[in-house]
């Protein structure tokens with residue numbers, strides 16, 4: 001059942017959505033280092049209608065706003081501009097912008113999505129209620145600028161396996177996991 005606030009609006013939560021290799025590499029700093037079309041479809045369905053909080057490097061790796069979602073982009077550069085990005089300079093401002101996006105575009109939205117990359121996951125995981133994690137059975141060298149997903153303290157999180165996908169041809173095997181926080185996260 002959906003939790004409600006006192007004014008009957010849905011209670012807001014934060015969900016991290018991420019795909020990582022078994023060595024926790026999520027990208028080489030400029031993009032992904034795998035192509036899993038079904039995982040991209042899953043990301044689309046998990047994030048549609050929600051605001052995404054991402055770092056400037058992740059924004060640049062995508063290169064455009066994702067349709068039907070708000071793209072809230074963190075940068076320290078006060079002069080940086082990008083069409084379609086909602087630009088913020090600290091995490092509190094990102095949360096404020098995400099709530100404003102929901103109020104303006106989709107009042108029924110219950111989730112702010114922590115969308116990466118590595119720096120932004122490190123900053124935002126304390127606020128997350130859940131993690132939608134794809135684990136890919138490869139162990140790539142992400143290079144000098146490799147981005148990693150942080151280690152999770154299993155005292156704080158409960159893991160649930162959602163699905164296992166076998167390798168096919170050049171496509172490695174992977175699995176979908178959902179991690180729930182054992183105790184309430186930092187307040188949004």
Ligand SMILES: NC(=O)c1ccc[n+]([C@@H]2O[C@H](COP(=O)([O-])OP(=O)(O)OC[C@H]3O[C@@H](n4cnc5c(N)ncnc54)[C@H](OP(=O)(O)O)[C@@H]3O)[C@@H](O)[C@H]2O)c1
Nearest residue numbers: 018019027028029030031055058075076116117118119120
């Ligand atoms: N596999 C996945 O699920 C997934 C998901 C997302 C991204 N990725 C990959 O991850 C890589 C990018 O990750 P990354 O860790 O290198 O970079 P990132 O987290 O996407 O972005 C880092 C940038 O965010 C800004 N930033 C960080 N902390 C900030 C703060 N406290 N205040 C304001 N701005 C702040 C800075 O931008 P400025 O330098 O402009 O100041 C910083 O350079 C790419 O390879 C991407 O493809 C993978």
